[in-house]
Amino acid sequence: MPSRTRILLVDDNPQDRRLVLREIRRGRPDAVVVEVFDRQGLDLTLSSQRFDLVITDYHLQWSDGLHVVKKVKRLDAHCPVIMFTGTGNEEVAVQAMKEGLDDYIIKNVRHLVRLRGAIEAALEHAAERRRAANLAKRLEGLLASLNVGAFRCTSEGQVVDFNAPLANMLSSSPSERVHPALEARLSSLAAQLTSDAPSSGDVNERELVFQSDNGEPRILRISLMRIDDEGSACIEGLVQDVTLQRRLEQERRQADVAAAQIAMLSPRESEVLLRVAAGEPNKVIARRLDIAEKTVEKHRANLMRKTSARSVADLVRLVMAAQHGEER
Template sequence: MLHILVIDDNPTDRLLVKRELDRQFSQLQITEIFDDRLFGEALNRGGFHLVITDYQLRWTNGLDVLKTIKASYPECPIVMFTNTGNEEIAVEAMKSGLDDYIIKSPKHYVRLCVTVRAVLDRVAAWERVARLENQLHSLLEHLNVGVFRATSEGQLLESNQAFLRLFDASNLADVQGIYLQKLFVQPLDSGESRSQNIEITFPLPDGRVKWIRFTQYLYSAEGESTIEGLVEDITELKQAELALREFNETLEERVRERTAELEEVNAQLESFTYSVSHDLRAPLRGISFFAEMLLKDKASELEATAQDYLYRIKDAASLMNSW
């Protein structure tokens, strides 16, 4: 439910304001304030979403009301609806946090509701932006990614905690020298936006080395240039790349060794095959020779079946000798 404080010591004006608000807003709660006691009680209770105040009041004025409310509820929107103010008061009120200033007259009562709705929408939009900024800030703080901003000359301006943790630092001054020596790149004089990615090694006090990926963006707007950047610890990635490279080198060496072993085995196999082939050829030639002699000298004395066997022996020996 929308809760609005209406601060005005004129009951007729309060009634007119209530009537206009009731026409435009549903589920509305209006608390009327017309003296100092009610004002103090409302401040103590809180829970209101917007304040509409007159400037000229019997016990105080609208500027004091504005400052008192802002002191306790700095985000509460306030609209001044009066016919006793002037431009000087309106300017001072705006500087003190007033959201809008409306001249009180019959024709402006309709404008009051339009203004209230616009102010509430604007506050809601600011709250959404604030929530998104808080969520982004929380995300950046929980991620192990450093975020920073610096001047175009390399002076660090701000960062998140992850940025400091990556350098084992407690404040930006501890990182400033490292940034200028290893990370900062002088931007172009033209002021054109550009980005750069580099990877550096950062020695730790215990002797270990940390790998850091650094990305910076040169941002120019309205004649001013700033550098916004990201810093990420990639030590584990680099260690994995080194281990993979060493594994590949070892694998290549093992492949070369195994290839040499296979070539040696093949050579031995060829030598063995040649030896076996050579040792078998002499008996085969003998078998073929004697079969041929039997067929030549004793063929007339052999039956047809015996002759056929001899021919088969001779052909088989010749065939095996040709391999």
């Protein structure tokens, strides 16, 4: 069963409160309406109860509607507020809108009929804002659990917001500016994206390498999207640290190359290779394989040539790479 709509009505004129209450009942007969007509009642009510909507007059004997709007929004930014007044003006309306007012209605019989529609629209918009906020919160949690960084920057590449996972990747605090080296690269990418993809919604992916605060090179895969936010273009992006992934891919490639090089060796050359890589001198290898020391030298020369190795260290790395690939 859906919960009943809770509405706070702030007006020190009892006759006007009755008019507003009548309009509320016509649209939402089951609504719970709490009437407040003085400062003490407002403070006590807002400190102890939560509401789905607030309707307030502008001119109050003990305050004004702007104070009410600020107080409500400070407690619940998503709670819609409608100002229904006969004493305000355009300047008041503009100031109230800046404070988060959802609608402004002149208090007279001709405009009274607008109140019901304004109530429904304000409640619907508030529900949309709450859904969007909840979705953003869940998305933020998902990105954090997946260790995916997120950021927003201007079309010029100036980073204006980024999340904790990205800060961790950069070894910096979320309260500080993003890593200068990365911001410089983002600026370049943002400029390129703006010229390459003038329409919103296109996703561009890039990988870049930069030095983190501890001096280690990091490889980041960045997905950029150009969006229009209230008429101004900006860039939103997701960042994944693929350093380990790229390192493993490189190790796999090296293992494949090493295995292919060893496969070109004869069985005896392979035996000699393993013993050379283990640090055994030619004399020991000859004795263990029951062959002449000169034969060992010949096998060493052949396997060095076939593998393009220049030193014993190269042979050791070759064997280690091949063995690492077999372990996978």
